[in-house]
Amino acid sequence: MRPSPSSARSTAAMQRRCDDFNADHPAGTVVFYHPVIGEPECQMLKVRGDAYVLSGHTPVVFLEGKAGCVALDALTNTCPHVRLNEDGICRTCGADRRGI
Numbered sequence: 001m002r003p004s005p006s007s008a009r010s011t012a013a014m015q016r017r018c019d020d021f022n023a024d025h026p027a028g029t030v031v032f033y034h035p036v037i038g039e040p041e042c043q044m045l046k047v048r049g050d051a052y053v054l055s056g057h058t059p060v061v062f063l064e065g066k067a068g069c070v071a072l073d074a075l076t077n078t079c080p081h082v083r084l085n086e087d088g089i090c091r092t093c094g095a096d097r098r099g100i
Helices: 005-024
Strands: 030-033 043-046 052-054 058-062 069-071
Touching: 005 052, 005 058
Parallel strands: none
Antiparallel strands: 030 043, 052 058, 058 069
């Protein structure tokens, strides 16, 4: 069975998203993982490899310290918290707002 044209476009769009993520986030890049997508709670983790489309439905990547892959939708590039100590370090997740 051939995929429908809209399904093929959707898969291509997800692959482009993975390609863009990989270009901007090589292994070792710090990202913020949100266990609940859209909520501020996060963990500062490092990308472990290339993002890919999981089973044709979800762009994902592996992160150091996490078992299994996580959806790109659960990642942000910056810490969402504003609880900084005197050194500019987030009291919630440990991110350094001056640059990681």
